[in-house]
Amino acid sequence: xxxxxxxxxxxxxxxxxxxxxxxxxxxxxxxxxxxxxxxxxxxxxxxxxxxxxxxxxxxxxxxxxxxxxxxxxxxxxxxxxxxxxxxxxxxxxxxxxxxxxxxxxxxxxxxxxxxxxxxxxxxxxxxxxxxxxxxxxxxxxxxxxxxxxxxxxxxxxxxxxxxxxxxxxxxxxxxxxxxxxxxxxxxxxxxxxx
Ligand SMILES: Cc1cc2nc3c(=O)[nH]c(=O)nc-3n(C[C@H](O)[C@H](O)[C@H](O)COP(=O)(O)O)c2cc1C
Numbered sequence: 727x728x729x730x731x732x733x734x735x736x737x738x739x740x741x742x743x744x745x746x747x748x749x750x751x752x753x754x755x756x757x758x759x760x761x762x763x764x765x766x767x768x769x770x771x772x773x774x775x776x777x778x779x780x781x782x783x784x785x786x787x788x789x790x791x792x793x794x795x796x797x798x799x800x801x802x803x804x805x806x807x808x809x810x811x812x813x814x815x816x817x818x819x820x821x822x823x824x825x826x827x828x829x830x831x832x833x834x835x836x837x838x839x840x841x842x843x844x845x846x847x848x849x850x851x852x853x854x855x856x857x858x859x860x861x862x863x864x865x866x867x868x869x870x871x872x873x874x875x876x877x878x879x880x881x882x883x884x885x886x887x888x889x890x891x892x893x894x895x896x897x898x899x900x901x902x903x904x905x906x907x908x909x910x911x912x913x914x915x916x917x918x919x920x
Contacts (some may be wrong), residue, residue, distance in 0.1 A: 727728040730757040736863055738792050739764055739784040740814055741775035742806065748805045748814035749775055752793045752866065755784060762841040763823060768834065776839050780827040785819040788853070790862040792816065794902035797869045798909050801818065810844040814857075821848040858895035861887040862902045867907050877915045884917055 734754040743749045752771045756763045762784060766773040776782055785792075792803055805814035808824050815822040827842030865887050868880055884907075891903050910917060 730755070730762070735786075736793070738787055738796075738816060738819075739766075739772055740785055741772050741817060742779045742781070743771070743775055744778070744811050748787070750792060750801065750803060750805075750816060750847075751796050753865075758840070761828070761841070762823065762843065764827075764839045764841060765836045766839075767836050773837050776827060777830065777832075777837070779812070780830070781813050782825050782827065782841070783808060783811075783813055783815045784823040784825060785816040786821045786823075787816055787818045788820060788859060789818040789898055790859045790866075791898050791902040791905075792818065792862055792881040793866045793878075794869075794905050797866055798905040800905060809847065815847075818852045820852055821846065823847075847855075856894055856896075856899070857890035858893075858899040861890040861895075862899055862906070865903065865906045869909050872910070872913050872915075876915070880910060880915055881917060 734756055737753060737755050739753045740750045740751050749771050753764055753766065753772065767868065791800065794799065795801055804817040806817055808815055810824045811826065823843055824845045826841045826844050828842050829840035831838040865884060867897050868875065868883055891899065907917065
């Protein structure tokens with residue numbers, strides 16, 4: 727199996743909803759003893775889905791709209807059926823891993839699922855790092871914590887991240903960034919756009 731070399735990898739976990747539809751959410755995952763560790767907060771749809779249906783997909787995608795979209799109400803991404811499990815993977819995935827969740831710890835506030843890799847599939851090559859993509863991921867993390875962070879911290883971090891957006895963003899990153907800025911605006915946080 728391909729190793730997750732860094733401590734935490736930001737991926738999209740696609741689980742199966744009660745009604746059989748794909749549900750995709752950004753999660754930070756890690757690897758321990760060749761198993762993938764997923765830790766969804768409670769309450770969340772991913773937690774409920776993984777508890778009920780012990781199978782899921784880890785999608786490795788550079789389409790950061792999927793990350794930003796999960797936090798801003800844009801969740802309707804094309805999916806394809808899996809090979810080894812009952813589930814779906816993102817059409818935009820560069821590669822994906824199909825997991826069977828062998829272990830489950832119902833911890834608070836974060837549950838812990840340990841997934842055995844059943845199969846791995848590569849669809850497209852990795853074309854290198856893009857700073858705007860990283861900026862969108864970081865801004866998405868900020869948006870997921872809007873309720874707990876001081877406004878000043880959000881203003882400072884967005885001012886810094888927007889430099890990478892201005893210099894290196896393509897259309898997908900600009901669209902994702904726009905959704906996140908709208909969400910920050912709706913929370914009543916004023917950003918300096920000079
Ligand atoms: C980069 C990134 C990493 C995240 N990692 C986690 C995680 O490990 N666990 C978690 O519960 N939420 C994580 N979140 C927040 C969830 O994606 C977000 O709350 C989402 O709405 C999941 O909720 P749902 O399963 O109800 O859709 C992360 C968000 C981002 C942008």
